[in-house]
Amino acid sequence: MSFTIKQPLLRVLIADDDPVIRCLVASSVKRAGYTPVEVNDGREAYRTLQADSNFKAAIFDMMMPFLEGIDVIRHMRTENRLRRIPVMMITSESDPKVMIDSFAAGATLYLPKPFTPEQLHSTLGMLFSTRVFA
Amino acid sequence: MNSLDSRMSIIIGDVWNDCVAVAIDVTALGSLESAQADGEPDLIVELIDLFLKDAPRRLANMSTFLEDGDLHSLSREAHCLKGSSATLGALVMTKLCQAVENIVRDRPWEIARPLSDLHHEFLRVLEALSAERHNRTARLPALR
Numbered sequence: 001m002s003f004t005i006k007q008p009l010l011r012v013l014i015a016d017d018d019p020v021i022r023c024l025v026a027s028s029v030k031r032a033g034y035t036p037v038e039v040n041d042g043r044e045a046y047r048t049l050q051a052d053s054n055f056k057a058a059i060f061d062m063m064m065p066f067l068e069g070i071d072v073i074r075h076m077r078t079e080n081r082l083r084r085i086p087v088m089m090i091t092s093e094s095d096p097k098v099m100i101d102s103f104a105a106g107a108t109l110y111l112p113k114p115f116t117p118e119q120l121h122s123t124l125g126m127l128f129s130t131r132v133f134a
Numbered sequence: 135m136n137s138l139d140s141r142m143s144i145i146i147g148d149v150w151n152d153c154v155a156v157a158i159d160v161t162a163l164g165s166l167e168s169a170q171a172d173g174e175p176d177l178i179v180e181l182i183d184l185f186l187k188d189a190p191r192r193l194a195n196m197s198t199f200l201e202d203g204d205l206h207s208l209s210r211e212a213h214c215l216k217g218s219s220a221t222l223g224a225l226v227m228t229k230l231c232q233a234v235e236n237i238v239r240d241r242p243w244e245i246a247r248p249l250s251d252l253h254h255e256f257l258r259v260l261e262a263l264s265a266e267r268h269n270r271t272a273r274l275p276a277l278r
């Protein structure tokens with residue numbers, strides 16, 4: 001008799017064209033016990049998700065080259081295999097409309113920049129305990 | 135001076151007043167230590183290295199975009215630089231990035247001055263972060 005052990009979802013997709021923020025977020029994700037998968041822009045995030053949906057969560061910057069974070073979320077919410085992945089949006093945009101638009105597109109959480117490691121840590125805790133129902 | 139003129143003067147004035155302030159808020163920079171993952175290289179040194187590699191490229195792009203008259207792309211670079219500057223505690227640089235974004239939106243013909251200020255401020259930040267990096271690596275034998 002053979003068993004297939006379902007691997008827990010331990011990977012987290014991080015898309016940000018700012019290497020400083022990406023590195024900081026990746027370090028916090030590692031610290032929380034997950035494996036970060038880092039990409040540079042929205043198009044790379046989209047391509048990664050096209051090939052692979054095995055992610056615990058995703059973290060996107062709002063303003064990225066080629067494809068913005070909000071557009072990647074809109075795409076994810078139209079595909080059954082990606083719809084369950086909770087997404088955190090990070091942005092240094094102070095306009096509240098950006099936050100409203102992010103939630104309307106399907107973002108799960110929203111973290112404005114600059115953030116402290118403690119704020120990031122507690123928001124990641126919420127993100128990892130979120131279940132999105134398709 | 136109309137109301138917009140006086141408002142912009144206040145913004146520029148605030149930024150200039152801050153120039154007497156330190157380039158880097160070391161408390162904000164030091165607080166990033168709490169995001170350090172076990173068994174990984176020193177996070178703050180890594181963040182400083184990434185910033186010092188990325189910021190000059192973005193500043194050069196901004197100058198090119200100004201020459202090309204592409205203010206939308208210039209503003210996007212300032213926006214991105216604002217996020218990383220704020221994270222590392224480069225408070226004056228953060229305000230200058232915001233000033234660039236505001237001026238692109240409100241008075242694009244006056245963009246040259248805040249952009250020049252931003253380039254100068256980066257030199258102060260470069261010096262302060264290099265010193266901070268040196269101090270940290272002196273305490274970390276593995277990084278020498």
